[in-house]
Amino acid sequence: MKFYKDHYDVIVIGGALAGLSAALMLADKGKDVLVLERHNLPGGIATSFVRGGIEIEAALHEMMSIGPEGNRLKVGKFLEDMGVKIDWLKVPEAYHASLPGLEVTLHPGLETFAKEVDAAVPGTYEKVLKLLNLCHTVFDSVNELSIHPMSKVQMLLKHEAFVKTAGYSTQEVIDTFDLPQKAQDLLAPYWIYVGTGFKTLPFTIFSVLMADYIGYGSYIPHKFSHEMSLKMAERAEQMGVQIEYKQHVEKILVKDGRVYGVRTARGDEIHADYVISAAYPNKVYTSMIEPMSEVPKEAIKMVNGRRLSLTAFSVIMILDKPAEELGIRDYSIFRGDTMDTEALYKDLAGLGPYRYLTCICHNYANPDATPAGTCSFSITTLPRVDGWKTVSADDYDRVKHEVAKQMIDDISKYYGVNLLDHVLEIVIETPMTVAHYTGMWNGCIYGYAHTMEDHIVARLQTAEQEKFIEGLEFAGAHQISGDGMGPAVTNGRKAAKNVLDDMKKKEAAK
């Protein structure tokens, strides 16, 4: 029986957001694409599951880079351009910050946000707005430069703020604004979504995060992130992409420095001119390339020289009362007993108690999220892989329950309601859950940490030198734009663009 064509232009390993974005863009240019996904549905962690008849979001808190209808940002626009029509729901607020001495709900819109910070910490409006505007200027530059690279001199003339802040950490730039600590704290909650403390997080990344989320607000798909993943997959198939589920790629086949195909766990050897891998470079260069002699030592040094970023630990509950009755008032709550991101980052290397938690109640953006009389409520922390690497299979269930209980108890105390008295369904997602369903290296969903030693600007500068095998591209959180579902789409597009550029080059050389 023959299940595959003799040859494809491109094989994409992994049918999650990055892989599907790459497939869409390649199919749009008429390329013959095969997507191989190990699970039996698309999306990776951008998915949902059903428990007790109730559909539950697996991972998405909020999508950045979507933007309102008629003024879509890059991810929202790309999906529309590809003919993927998502029923986006706007998340009502930026977040509620529950921090020492602060209980403040902040809304998107740079001026609104600055006003709300000012109401909580008087006298800060001008400074906060100036900082947010700086973020926005840098954000605009990043978007433009990622499409239209230019010389350094030109860059300095046209993108001065971007150039002049690129070499500094978030804290270094924030310090120049002379803001009171409380105002700084109110600007910090999203730090967890980029997963590095402010002394090491590039200001460039902070800028993109703040300008995108605070400037334009965030969105979720009406029918959970599965709606987005499935619509992307369906559209790709409509455009001629072959997607095969339950196909686990074990080997990437290389000869004389160039890829020529893959081999699956089932034993199928499939040929293609290009391979785009969502599997981590760590896994690809240490166990997937066949033969291993095709892996140069520079590739190993590159993956060893980078630090894995965060994974996820989430307690997802369906509660048997409407949110208001339980005192849950916001879509997203960031709660910490400190907003010292360095101290919090240190904690993330352990196994709890985690002092900084993110709570999401989907019903506030999507009233149909759960049946009448119930609500969906999740508590998440994004730990580093270090602590979880020490947990054995026999200890796993105990540790997972202990950590989950600490998190529920902490939030119960905050609301003055024992959430455990209202649990209709509960699912505890751990780094191991991520590893099980997606095969992600060490369950890491955040790729490599954004740091001053692995800066997005540097990533862009050296991208060409980091191609060790011809025809092999990567798409996923481990790529230039880093973690998050929005950046996953951007990373996928970048991989597809690299393939298309290379094809053009080859075509021109003929």
Added chain:
Amino acid sequence: MKVKGFLKDVGGASRVTKARLHAFETASEKPETVDPIGNVAREWHPGKLDLVVKEIRTASPTAKTVRFEKAGGGKLPPFYAGQFVALDFEIDGKIVSRPYSISSAPFEARKDPGYIEITVRRSKGDGFIADFVNDGLTVGTVLKGNIGLGQFYYEPLRDAHHIMALAGGVGITPFASMAKEIANGTMDAELTILYGSVASNDIILKGELAALESDRVHVVNVLSGDEPDWTGERGFLSAELIKKYTKGDTSYFICGPQAMYKFLREEIKKLDVPARRVRFEVFGQAKDITAFAGYPVEKKDETYTITVMRGIHKDEIPAKATESLVVALERAGIRIETACRSGECGFCRTKVLSGEYYVCPENDGRRAADRDFNYVHACAAYPLSDMTIRIPIE
């Protein structure tokens, strides 16, 4: 604008690029292949294992217990008491899969060599696999099995510390697992089993359960048949009987035949307990799909042609309107992986490219977006016209 000074500011990009290249230059060139988090995930969920039959013993005059070890020995994966194993049987060259609740305890799987047991009752003519397990399996047979599936287990962060098991017939098996795990001290809960049987000689695992009774495990056998010598509880698992054995905050776990589910749904309503305290095991494949609301009975004798796409390969197979797509595929010798066979787990998620179908309302565990795009769980979907479907390559 200025951050620290013109030169330092404009030199930022080259500074961070140098820093990054320096990190690579000084990094080790030794491949680091350790993925401990992935390893734990694989130890819990290794997928299908070769399981060898080690022992077959009588569990009642009509049921047998089969013990499996991993072929080649070693520990079996951890699971939660109450979960099932999906076993693949090869019959006449065709692979048919069935879920069986594991009747042994999780701690027994973690011994070296570890084992699991299933307890299967001979059918009354409608379950050829159940009969095969009772009559056709021999010690030494190797089957493929996926251990630790399903959502029917005690979750301490959700359920009451006191569990009341409402079991009927072979539905006792998940509770046998819980009872053993509690008796072993590795599950912190109290269990009261109300076990309904027709006749006293029909009580499955009677001796094993009696031996586990303690202040934490209580077994109450309830007979519905007419036996003059029976001194225990009689009748069905009525609300009244359930109330009698309920102690404070209790979670009700229900597993048994489909007729019992129908009865107990009504009885449970009379108890006035919150929804979160009631958990039903999955329903199982519908015995008679024509009896469900909305099924077009006039089509019940039809046979349709299903075009099955796997990659670029295409097959055509016949399918009866009263049998699920999974059954049609298995009959035709086309492999499709199933686990719960109750529409819950989604292992048999299938794309319908064209044609009409009916989904068993008891077993419709689909995601909303999947419904919108004509995905079905093939174990719960029945053809109502010629169809074209796409399934994964196995």
